[in-house]
């Protein structure tokens with residue numbers, strides 16, 4: 466598909482970066498087809514990051530992702546999944562390329578400002594978790 470899913474994580478919302486991040490996303494050619502502020506439960510966060518459940522940082526990750534509001538969106542662009550992963554940059558902002566969203570707005574490897582789906586399948590699954598058909602344009 467030509468769509469991906471993103472979350473602006475609690476650190477970036479707290480730091481007042483929702484507007485600047487959305488500006489960067491649209492400037493890069495992504496069209497917003499769904500958008501809202503919401504939050505996730507601890508159970509949702511554990512499920513979302515279940516691949517990391519055995520890692521030492523898992524508890525911290527779940528606390529972080531549930532400590533405040535997030536902004537979720539579905540984005541449309543040709544080659545959306547790969548192009549969006551390139552726009553956000555490496556997981557650790559210290560390793561992210563200049564000009565990427567994480568280089569510009571992330572706090573640390575754990576609190577790294579944004580999520581971008583890693584496959585078309587996950588993009589669809591994650592988008593459908595947050596948005597009903599009526600909310601997708």
Ligand code: ATP
Nearest residue numbers: 517522526555556574575576577579580581582583
């Ligand atoms: P995301 O899935 O959020 O888009 P990603 O695909 O770049 O991030 P993953 O390796 O899937 O990175 O890790 C998921 C999330 O877990 C990271 O975004 C980060 O918030 C957290 N995380 C990953 N590795 C670490 C670590 N070593 N220490 C602390 N937090 C980490």
